[in-house]
Each structure stands twice: as structure tokens, then as C-alpha cells.
Amino acid sequence: MYKIISEETDKSGMKVLNIDKADLIELMEDYRNRRYYLSSITGVDMKDHIDVIYHIHNFDKNDYICVKISTSDEKVPSIANIWKAAVVDEREQYDLMGIIFEGHENLRRILLPDEWVGHPLRKDYDLNKVQYISMDRDGNEHVSFDDKEGW
Amino acid sequence: MSHWIELNIGPVHPSTHGIYRFRVKLNEETVEDVDITIGYLHRNAEKICELNYFVNNTIYFDRMDYIDAMNMELGYLRAVEALTDMEVPERAQWIRMIMAELSRIAARMVGIGALGLDVGMLTPFFHTFHEREKIQRIFVEASGGRQEVNYMSIGGVYQDFNDKIIEEIREFISEFKGKLEEIVKMFTDSEIFWQRNVGTGILEPDIALDYGVTGPMLRASGIPYDVRKDSPYLFYDKVNFDVPIARTKDNMGRFLVKVEELRQSIRIIEQCLAKLPDGPYFNPKTKKSAMLLLKGQGDVFTRVESESGEFGVFIRGDGGVKPYRVHARSPSFKNLAVVPIMTRGSLIADLIITIASVDAVAGEVDR
Numbered sequence: 001m002y003k004i005i006s007e008e009t010d011k012s013g014m015k016v017l018n019i020d021k022a023d024l025i026e027l028m029e030d031y032r033n034r035r036y037y038l039s040s041i042t043g044v045d046m047k048d049h050i051d052v053i054y055h056i057h058n059f060d061k062n063d064y065i066c067v068k069i070s071t072s073d074e075k076v077p078s079i080a081n082i083w084k085a086a087v088v089d090e091r092e093q094y095d096l097m098g099i100i101f102e103g104h105e106n107l108r109r110i111l112l113p114d115e116w117v118g119h120p121l122r123k124d125y126d127l128n129k130v131q132y133i134s135m136d137r138d139g140n141e142h143v144s145f146d147d148k149e150g151w
Numbered sequence: 152m153s154h155w156i157e158l159n160i161g162p163v164h165p166s167t168h169g170i171y172r173f174r175v176k177l178n179e180e181t182v183e184d185v186d187i188t189i190g191y192l193h194r195n196a197e198k199i200c201e202l203n204y205f206v207n208n209t210i211y212f213d214r215m216d217y218i219d220a221m222n223m224e225l226g227y228l229r230a231v232e233a234l235t236d237m238e239v240p241e242r243a244q245w246i247r248m249i250m251a252e253l254s255r256i257a258a259r260m261v262g263i264g265a266l267g268l269d270v271g272m273l274t275p276f277f278h279t280f281h282e283r284e285k286i287q288r289i290f291v292e293a294s295g296g297r298q299e300v301n302y303m304s305i306g307g308v309y310q311d312f313n314d315k316i317i318e319e320i321r322e323f324i325s326e327f328k329g330k331l332e333e334i335v336k337m338f339t340d341s342e343i344f345w346q347r348n349v350g351t352g353i354l355e356p357d358i359a360l361d362y363g364v365t366g367p368m369l370r371a372s373g374i375p376y377d378v379r380k381d382s383p384y385l386f387y388d389k390v391n392f393d394v395p396i397a398r399t400k401d402n403m404g405r406f407l408v409k410v411e412e413l414r415q416s417i418r419i420i421e422q423c424l425a426k427l428p429d430g431p432y433f434n435p436k437t438k439k440s441a442m443l444l445l446k447g448q449g450d451v452f453t454r455v456e457s458e459s460g461e462f463g464v465f466i467r468g469d470g471g472v473k474p475y476r477v478h479a480r481s482p483s484f485k486n487l488a489v490v491p492i493m494t495r496g497s498l499i500a501d502l503i504i505t506i507a508s509v510d511a512v513a514g515e516v517d518r
Contacts, residue, residue, distance in 0.1 A: 010449060010450045010451060010452070011233050011234055011236070011449050011450070011451045012230070012233040012451040012452055012453050014452055016450070037360050037361070037363060038363055039363060039461070039463065039480060040363075040463055040465070040478070040480035042465045042476070042478040044467055044475070044476045045476075053450070053465065055452055055463065055465075055480070059360070059374060059376050059381075062381040062382060064382070064452075064454075066450075066452060083361055083363070084358075084361045084362045084363075084488075085361065085362050085363030085485055085488075087488070088484065088485065088488045089363075092484075096197070110189065110190065111189065111190035111193045111517050112190060112193070113190075120195055120198055121197060121198055121476075127198075139159060139172075139174075
């Protein structure tokens, strides 16, 4: 059985559950069985750790819940097997925030090209290093730091 | 013997209504699989928001769903106002509601017009764009902007409604009622439109829920979920309107739901105009110079119903004058992800109609 570390209400009046990341799958499966659906996944880089925030929603009761976990090694279990909506959300958070969702069958970048270096929404991402993209005849994108090799 | 072809549709193709690419695996004319590649428009609005003051970010939200800019900035401002405990005067809220509904009508006009375009019907497109143009003139009158309006501001709206604008809106609404029926008739009179839309792009309700689909797509699958009804914001609980659903689950159902929502939007605007009170149109606390010093701490997640579904904004503030993290839950991002399921095994021609009926706006998909 999962354990809820603390429960609070945020400024917009939403219920927030803080849990340990080891309990995530069990809690989400329980809510899935109670006809909750995934709305969004957000990653927040807190410099020494990453918070991962899930918003889930029940359409019948109109109940919105926020589930918060934190991870210090960038790894969290994937919930893509529970809700298909998590497939694209987890890919987005992996792409921009660099969170590794363990158990996701197809964890590759979704917005940026596969060769892109770094995760732009990290706080330590260097915005001054410009990366240039080009596309070959087969439609594959290539990334380079050299401004002569891209758009 | 079957022949496999991989066909690229997009990134810039009349049917993609924006910039995204479909890599379609074809077996003769049947779609075997679709891989959607997005990110061509990606402007990293979420990162830019971290570098700006709270007040400066409204314009980046305008540019997400650039067809329905009013609802986008409303989504952001609701989150900022919740985070900074900012109250909005009553008159400003009614004005916001009128503008949000006008924007929804304008966006829907593009949506159904483009659907007709993909079927091959050019005429309704000109009529719908003509109607959209009238709304944009009202927006210019009120804010000075046509497409990216930047009309709402933290704690109110940028400029009060004067009598001329109210008169223009009244006039538009009374003309639009008849015009809408005329436009709808153009679609429904066409045998081709029925043939192409009925029974194509089927989306089962279970799959829609599993994929996080919202908006007209979910309602056309028979689930009456509308943020305006389920958790009312502004004064949506003080006006009468219905949430239409369709049980056909196909492209025609989505079209009919969108049309019925247009009629409901007119109903809402009429009631708003009748109830519009006098009073201040912005919170006096928000002096222009003090806006840059606005601080917020904690997490908020607020939602609005945009043209394509539930638009949520998450903001974490660390007590400073800039947001620590902003995340937008965009409806089209989820709605597009379900397209491969809807089109697997159908004809390539049906894929084009299904993409059009999803009505995804690229700026909102990859933000």
C-alpha cells in the first residue's frame, strides 16, 4: 500500500499529494481504477533535485488532483502503461527537462532533433551556445554547433 | 503482393494547418501507420517565460494558439492572478467573458472553414473568414491588435469597453445568428461533405479518455466535459448555456458539436451584454510601475476551455518577480497524439479530413 507523505491545498484550491517516487506506480494504478485520467506532467528543475508533478482528473466527480514526487537522480518510473496520454508527456519532459522515465518503451525526443545537446529547460542550460539544425535528403535532422552547417 | 510506400505529408502542406509532418506508411491507399513529427515551430515559450517578469509573458501566450489568442492569455492570467492573490473587478470579468467567447467564435470560423477547404469546398471558407474579420475589427477597436491581441492584463483588461464597441458587438451578434445558419447550410447541403465526414475518423470514448483528449473531440465521442461547466471560471456559472455532445464519434459529429457550440457562444455573449455592470475595469492595485514588482510564491494550476479543449497553465513562483517555472498543458498536443489510432486502416483521403477536424494549431502543439 502506498503512503502519502503530506497533503495540502495550493493557491488555486487544488488538492496536492506529496508521495515518494517508489509509491508512484501503485498510487496511479489505484486512481486509474477509480476512473481518473492523466491531464499533464510537469518537471521543475530545483537545481539539487527535480520535482515531477502529475495532474490527474476524474470526469464524473470533476475532481482535480495534483501528485508531486521528487527525484535526485533524474530517474522516475514511467506511467505510460497506465495512461497512454503519458507517452507524449513523458517524451516532452525527457526532451526539455532531461527526466528519464524508466520503463517507457520509446523514450526519445519529441520537439527537438535527436542529436540535440542538452535539455533546454534545465536551469544550468547555456543559452549562449547556439545549435544549428540541417536536414538531409532522407528527412533526418542533424545538429551542429558550427553556423556553416545549418540554417 | 502488397506495396509499401512511405509518404511524407508536410511540414508545410495545406492540410497540416501549421507546421507538422506526417510520415504515413501506406499499403496502396490504406494507411498502415502514421508517425507525427512536431517541433518545427517550437519557440520554447516556457523557457522565455522564466526570463521575463510576470507581466511580460502575456504576449507569449497570445502566440501559442494564435487563432484563439484571447483564451490563451486568459489561461495564463488566471494562473498569475491565483499566484499573486490579485482580484479582478466584476466589470473586467464580464468583459473578459465576452472577449473569450468572441475569440472562440473567430477560432471556430477558421476551424470549420478549413475543414471545408480540405473537403474541397472553397466557398464556405471565404464566408467564415469574412465573419472572422468582423470580430477582428472589434478586437482592433478594443485593443489595437488583430491576431495577437494582448488585451487582458493582470487584474483586469487593458482598456474599457466604450459604447461604440458594445454597439458593434450587438450588431455583429444579431447579423451572425442568421449568417451562421447560412454557412452551416452550405456544408450540410453538400453531398460530398456528408460522404467524406460520416463514419470517418472514429474515436472511441475510452481511447479518448486514455489519451487525455479534451474539447470538441471528446464531446463528439459522447462525454460532456467542458471546463466552463465543470469548474466555472469568470461568471460562466451565472449564464445559461448547454454543452452539446454527439454520439457518432466521427468527423461529422465533431463538426456538428462545433456548430452547436457556436450557437451557445452567441447565447453567452447576449447574456453577458445584458448583465455588463458599471465599475472599474482593472484592479487599482496594478499601477503600471508596480506591475514589474509583482511577486508570487507557491504552485498554481488553472484551466480554461480554449477552442480545442482544456488549456491548463502551471506556474511555480519562488517569491521573486519572475516565474520560476511555467508549463502549459496544451489540448492540441494531446489531441494530435490520438490521430494514428483514429486513422489506422482508413484511406489516405480520410486522414486529411481527420487532421482537419482535429483542428490543431501548430503554435499550441509545440509551444
